[in-house]
Amino acid sequence: MIDAKAARNDPDVYRVALARKGAAEAFDAWLTADERWRELVPRVDDLRSRQKLQGKPTPEQVEELKQIKEELRETEQELAAAEADRDAALEALPNPPHPDVPDGDTEDDAVEIRRWGELPALEHPRDHLELGRFEMERAARLSGSRFGYIVGDSALLEQAIFRLAVSRLVDDGFTLMRPPVLVREQAMYGTGFFPTEKSNIYEIPTDGLYLTGTSEVGLAGFHMDEILDAEALPLRYAAYSTCFRREAGAAGKDTRGMLRVHQFDKVEMFVHCRPEESWDEHERLLAIEEELAQAVGLPYRVVDIAAGDLGAPAARKYDVEAWFPSQERYREITSCSNTTDFQARRLQIRYRANGGPQPVHTLNGTAATDRWLLAVLENFQREDGSVDVPEVLREHGAPAEISR
């Protein structure tokens, strides 16, 4: 959530920024609700202070106090209602975008920042199903559509990608975690995935638990309700976990193969830092993502996501998109966001600054996912359908060559 005090002090600045995410009206609604709330607060506080009394009251005082009690009960009810309105209005507001974020509302409005690598020259590019070994039909028999087995050398290659990513991150000072992927509803709300992403999350009703769609939940929730030691910042975490997504609303999209499945694995980065460091950290995360793509040798481009296409928590987001020869286009393989204090405020993750505790900034980014496997297969394929695995991945346990 946004900083209410700052927004009250500078409503025009906030309105203009939020308008870029289509939330100008929502902001005005919050301002109105907030004003109403602030009108009631002093009234309730005053009644409460009159109600306070040290020691035993005289019978006359008891009569007077009973009257105050009645009045207080009514006013408190009004306040509670006003507070609910105000909180609901506040929670509906997205994080204002960074000023440099491009305008626009769709994927196509993203601005390309740079390209790296040479596109492979292929007469007849095959896609991953024709290059690696994936068992889609058997998986469907077992689990339904949008599930897949990754088999044999393909699975070894996948593991090598994750091992490469993890060792790079550990070398960079990230602490590796294996987080729970089954979490409570409270954690989903706290990390901001509920209510907006609810339709994309698997639920285990028997136990009231939910499968996380990203280990960001586990990493963001790790320090929930804590006041961190300022000296310890920045805290850089990496998690390797399975991710579960229902892909509601993606019907008909990427239905072939494993590009978009209900279950995949991911190495995720997550940073808690001081506010003044977060934009540098954001560039750093992007740099790590690019380094990994370069280490593997995937041709890619970096895009700066348009304001209206950012999720609610992100103030800025870069995607790294790898070239997929079979589709003749770039597809997202990583994404890194600076959520500034938006997530930290909601999760109450703070650090001790000079003026007292204040929210940290949090950032998240992808280091590698199963999609990287597909990108590697496609980009290093030979005309005969075999795949020449990059040396760096062989060093991490991948076979030198993949064929079906």
Next chain:
RNA sequence: GGAGGGGUGGCAGAGCGGUCGAAUGCGGCGGUCUCGAAAACCGUUUCGGGCGGUUUCGUCCGACGAGGGUUCAAAUCCCUCCCCCUCCGCCA
């Protein structure tokens, strides 16, 4: 699955209707002492919100797992929920 114990400040741990935002110990911070340090001693040390002043301020309100209730008054009594722990059984 069965039986029991418990949730209080950074931690440990008292309090069990008003004088308790909360004893005490540890830790942290500042100071005295010292060439310096340790020890000792003195002081200080929760978070959130409104309003006012405005870099480390004042004032009022709220918070003792969460939410309701009783009462003039609740950390303390009642109800509901959540969480943690121990033992037994079962399964890894």
